[in-house]
Amino acid sequence: MKVKFWGTRGSIPVPGKDTTTYGGNTTCLEITLESGRKIIIDAGTGIRLLGQHLLAEAGKIDIHLLITHIHWDHVQGFPFFDPVYDPESKIKIDGFPTCIKGLSVPFDNKMGDGFFPLKFDDLKAEMSYLDTLNGGPLKVDNAVVDSIPLQHPQGGFGLRFREGKKTLVFLTDNELTEEAWAGRHPEDYVKFCKDADLLIHDAQYTPEELEKRKGWGHSDYVSTLNLGLKANVKKLVLFHHDPSRKDPEVASIKAHCEELARKSNPDMLIDAAKEESELTV
Amino acid sequence: MTPAKPSKMYVTFWGTRGSISTPGRSTEKYGGNTPCVFVQYQDTNIIFDAGTGIRGLGLQLFEELEDRNGHLSLHLFLSHTHWDHIQGFPFFQAAYIKGTELVIYGSSNKGQFLESILSRQMDVDYFPVGLSEMAAEMKIQEMSDETMRLGPVVVDWQEQIFHPGGSVRYRLTAGGKKVAYATDVELDRMFRPEFQDENSDGALRDYLDFIQGVDLLIADGQYTEKEYAEKVDWGHTSIPVILELAERAKVKQLAIFHHDPQHSDKILDSLWHECHAGISDRESGMNVFWAREGMTLAV
Numbered sequence: 001m002k003v004k005f006w007g008t009r010g011s012i013p014v015p016g017k018d019t020t021t022y023g024g025n026t027t028c029l030e031i032t033l034e035s036g037r038k039i040i041i042d043a044g045t046g047i048r049l050l051g052q053h054l055l056a057e058a059g060k061i062d063i064h065l066l067i068t069h070i071h072w073d074h075v076q077g078f079p080f081f082d083p084v085y086d087p088e089s090k091i092k093i094d095g096f097p098t099c100i101k102g103l104s105v106p107f108d109n110k111m112g113d114g115f116f117p118l119k120f121d122d123l124k125a126e127m128s129y130l131d132t133l134n135g136g137p138l139k140v141d142n143a144v145v146d147s148i149p150l151q152h153p154q155g156g157f158g159l160r161f162r163e164g165k166k167t168l169v170f171l172t173d174n175e176l177t178e179e180a181w182a183g184r185h186p187e188d189y190v191k192f193c194k195d196a197d198l199l200i201h202d203a204q205y206t207p208e209e210l211e212k213r214k215g216w217g218h219s220d221y222v223s224t225l226n227l228g229l230k231a232n233v234k235k236l237v238l239f240h241h242d243p244s245r246k247d248p249e250v251a252s253i254k255a256h257c258e259e260l261a262r263k264s265n266p267d268m269l270i271d272a273a274k275e276e277s278e279l280t281v
Numbered sequence: 282m283t284p285a286k287p288s289k290m291y292v293t294f295w296g297t298r299g300s301i302s303t304p305g306r307s308t309e310k311y312g313g314n315t316p317c318v319f320v321q322y323q324d325t326n327i328i329f330d331a332g333t334g335i336r337g338l339g340l341q342l343f344e345e346l347e348d349r350n351g352h353l354s355l356h357l358f359l360s361h362t363h364w365d366h367i368q369g370f371p372f373f374q375a376a377y378i379k380g381t382e383l384v385i386y387g388s389s390n391k392g393q394f395l396e397s398i399l400s401r402q403m404d405v406d407y408f409p410v411g412l413s414e415m416a417a418e419m420k421i422q423e424m425s426d427e428t429m430r431l432g433p434v435v436v437d438w439q440e441q442i443f444h445p446g447g448s449v450r451y452r453l454t455a456g457g458k459k460v461a462y463a464t465d466v467e468l469d470r471m472f473r474p475e476f477q478d479e480n481s482d483g484a485l486r487d488y489l490d491f492i493q494g495v496d497l498l499i500a501d502g503q504y505t506e507k508e509y510a511e512k513v514d515w516g517h518t519s520i521p522v523i524l525e526l527a528e529r530a531k532v533k534q535l536a537i538f539h540h541d542p543q544h545s546d547k548i549l550d551s552l553w554h555e556c557h558a559g560i561s562d563r564e565s566g567m568n569v570f571w572a573r574e575g576m577t578l579a580v
């Protein structure tokens with residue numbers, strides 16, 4: 001499997017010179033299976049350039065689009081995803097049960113006061129809602145995708161991809177807290193991530209920032225690091241960078257995690273998600 | 282005794298990009314934030330639109346809070362409620378400061394009221410904080426009178442019909458100077474015979490009157506002529522048309538605004554060069570530039 005980051009930023013896109021290394025676009029990932037099939041996760045602003053890239057690469061597209069939850073930063077790019085205007089595009093949608101509502105909300109609501117000039121119904125692509133992940137695993141070629149509920153306002157899904165012997169887990173907009181109920185307790189996530197080759201997890205805050213933002217649905221990077229260590233993952237990637245975070249600050253958070261991990265598991269690789277970078281699992 | 286310095290309007294661009302925010306290296310110079318323009322005249326603070334650029338403005342206002350005696354009084358004028366013009370609002374820190382006075386203005390010519398549109402944006406399903414949780418003293422006002430007075434600043438406005446769902450243009454008059462903000466409008470449909478309809482002539486006259494002689498016009502110039510041909514009815518203007526109309530109306534400075542997401546700094550630089558070759562031929566003396574995020578003009 002390969003995973004490429006098209007959007008790494010949390011909450012709101014942040015253009016400008018301070019974010020050119022780690023990126024200013026909101027959440028969007030491209031996963032390429034061994035079979036060559038593409039699975040896109042989330043439709044933040046990063047999906048605009050991904051759409052152009054896919055059309056340039058393949059001419060027409062036949063993809064899966066999985067939506068973790070429908071906060072604006074995860075759906076706002078959808079009207080700018082060029083393949084939706086191409087009648088040849090096939091898009092199979094799945095994820096959190098409200099995903100179709102979320103993908104249609106940026107469009108015009110037929111009252112003339114919408115957020116975008118076009119209506120969702122005007123889109124040309126062949127889009128279907130699979131409604132599989134809500135009930136159990138989703139099979140895509142030789143890969144299996146399953147989900148876990150997120151500790152996040154209004155909920156959401158974390159996603160695990162298994163193909164051959166490899167496991168990739170994507171958990172964003174997730175607050176790791178002892179106060180969570182069963183099913184969303186840190187121990188539940190440890191189980192879900194156990195021995196993963198790659199874990200990509202929300203690390204929006206510093207521990208100091210988290211003190212003031214408990215219940216907002218995001219983790220501090222130390223909690224995220226501890227999840228990676230307890231679950232014995234091979235590589236941890238910090239994700240959903242706070243809008244206020246400048247590139248050097250992201251780099252120093254990464255360095256701090258490496259330093260903290262050195263004592264307990266010096267072999268675990270740690271990185272911070274960088275827009276346009278690609279990892280092979 | 283030195284005479285008192287005449288006051289000026291200070292106009293700062295916090296967001297210049299149209300349609301969608303475009304982070305990345307290729308937009309560093311002109312900026313990737315969606316529309317937000319801040320105008321300050323003496324103690325009157327006016328904001329046009331709440332695109333992603335308003336986040337930076339909010340942080341700046343917060344930093345200046347002490348210099349402003351711990352108090353903010355802000356007037357936010359929305360051109361319309363397309364996403365690129367309101368998406369930054371939930372991240373406008375000034376609206377979370379208790380005691381901030383914030384009046385939001387917009388057209389009443391809408392299927393739903395402005396307040397319900399803004400609430401829908403901050404509905405619990407899509408955003409974790411509700412509109413009612415913002416601590417500022419907020420007033421949402423649909424405009425009815427033609428002319429408003431905010432202390433020494435006179436605000437005029439008009440509806441623009443040539444944009445999907447409509448939009449509003451604004452003009453500020455203060456200290457004998459005029460600044461107009463007229464984005465998200467398809468002037469080609471008003472001006473070019475092949476695209477006109479029965480409303481075009483009237484709309485064009487109103488537009489030219491409105492911008493007549495303004496010291497600064499911030500205007501939609503999203504497309505090149507070639508791009509426009511593919512985007513007829515999308516609600517935006519081609520560069521040659523805004524140049525022609527601004528010159529006709531004897532505009533002194535023209536800021537081309539609402540840059541297309543596909544236009545990198547390199548493309549915008551070359552559009553500027555092309556345009557300046559043309560302008561010197563016409564010798565109108567109008568100063569034309571492409572609005573850059575972070576730029577402040579004194580008018």
Ligand SMILES: [Zn+2]
Binds near residue numbers: 071073
């Ligand atoms: Zn998010």
Ligand SMILES: [Zn+2]
Binds near residue numbers: 071173217
């Ligand atoms: Zn979220």
Ligand SMILES: [Zn+2]
Binds near residue numbers: 299363365366539
């Ligand atoms: Zn716009």
Ligand SMILES: [Zn+2]
Binds near residue numbers: 361363444465516
């Ligand atoms: Zn618009």
